[in-house]
Amino acid sequence: MRSYCRGWPAVFDRAQGSHMYDEDGHTYLDFFAGAGSLNYGHNNPVLKRALIDYIERDGVTHGLDMSTTAKRAFLESFQNNILRPRDLPYKVMFPGPTGTNAVEAALKLARKVKGRESIVSFTNAFHGMSLGSLAVTGNAFKRAGAGIPLVHGTPMPFDNYFDGTVEDFLWFERLLEDQGSGLNKPAAVIVETVQGEGGINVARPEWLRALAELCERQDMLLIVDDIQMGCGRTGAFFSFEEAGITPDIVTVSKSISGYGMPMSLTLFKPELDIWEPGEHNGTFRGNNPAFVTAAATLDTYWADGQMEKQTLARGEQVEQALRAICEEQSGVHFRGRGLVWGMEFEDKPRASAVCKRAFELGLLVETSGPESEVVKLLPALTISPEDLDEGLRTLARAVRETA
Structure with missing residues (x-):
């Protein structure tokens, strides 16, 4: 079961901003950010103050789906700072504490609305570790852990899967229109x-x-999983804003609480709200301390539009550094948006070696990709230009020293 503690053999004791400290006094610059759950850094002082104040006045900690002042404050802040300025009509559902809870709710709702079982996902997708989410996840290692057949999900090629040699959605649309294809009509695409x-x-x-x-033409719902890429990771609050689309359903988690506390949302268009009371529930779907920090996050960082501009500026800083590394090193390629970037190594085991060396040099980065061939960069959105530059220099050194 253990994973990150194997790659980072340290016992961490404290964390603040973009730094973590182990019990032996070593300092680490964090380019991991809780797998994207700490977009605003560790123990952000503004959010910490709001949380401490709430706890000290004996605010409700656990309330299932009861109405509370903390929930109301979050919903008002989310409406005023996020949904209304973007003219997004979504209803907000609290499905449980984790991202996979949000995905399970989205899949259940899509099937209920359309009366169909099949869901289309994409090659190399990851949507969670519970059974419904695993059925629309691509990674063979993670799927194998289910121990049972994962059904009612059909993979299709993600963008550029064929390196631009095949017309977009040619295979997908042909299957949808061919009565002999064997593809069951999907309820949704995630x-x-x-x-x-x-x-x-x-x-x-x-x-x-x-x-x-395509989804609109074929009467399928479009679900965007924004669990890791939402909450400003790509620049805009929602990662789909750049494309100018309005998905039918959106899943949000990880950094929505702002403080690393468990919280997730399933957003959907009002006409899709056909849930019966209590049809999808859970004991921990009302994490009130997370509501408190989430509202403080939105009011502090998303009221004036500056967060997006800062993230894009930091992203340009990362892009320049990665370009320099790739120009210096053969067999290394980079890609990304905002403050999520990856370096892919043609010599696939080298990515893990780079992460190992980076840890030894005081930088936390992890791998991703089906064969762990990509070094993934997820620094906090609030990281200073100086800390970002220091981490990028350390990364460059790790790449050079593993060549």
Whole structure:
């Protein structure tokens, strides 16, 4: 079961901003950010103050789906800072504490609305570790852990899967229209605009627009899984904004609480709300302390539009550094958006070696991709230009020293 503690053999004791400290006094610059759950850094002082104040006044900690002042404050902040400025009509559902809870709710709702079982996903997708989410996940190692057949999911090629040699959606649409194809009519299509665990595969805006149009033509719902790439990771709050589409259903988790506390949302268009009361529930779907930090996050970082501009500026800084590394080193390629970037190594085991050496040098980075061939960079959105530059220099050194 253990994973990260194997790659980073240290006992961590404290964390602040973009730094973690182990019990032996070593300092590590964090380019991992809780797998994207700490977009605003460790123990962000603004969020910490809001949380401490709430706890000290004996605010409700656990309330299932009861109405609370903390929930109301979050919903008002989410509406005012995120949904209304983007003219997004979504209803907000609290399906449980984790990203896979949000995906399970999205899949159940799509099937309930359309009265169909099949869901289409994409090659190298990752949507969670529970059975429904695994059925639309591509990674063979993770799928094998289910121990039973994973059914009612059909994979299709992600953007640029054939290196531009095949017309977008040619295979998918042909199967949909051919009565002899054997493809059951899908209820929905689920997609990540940037595949994080799959290797930082970035979908082009035009590909996403074509997918949205295909779903509309074929009477399928479009689900965007924004669990890792939402909450500003790619620049805009939602990663699909750049493409100018409005998905039918959106899943959000990881950094929505802002403080690393468990929280997830399933957003959907109002006409899709055909749930019966209590039809999808859970004991921990109302994490009130997470509501408190989430509202503070939105009010602090998303009220004036500056967060997006800062993230894009930091992204340009990363892009320049990665370009320099790839120009210096053969067999290394990079890609990304905003503050999610990946370096792919043709010599696949080298990616793990780079991460190991980076740890020894005081930098936390992880691998991704189906064969762990990509070094993934997920620094906090609040990282200073100086810390970002230091981490990129350390990364460059790790790449050179593993050549």
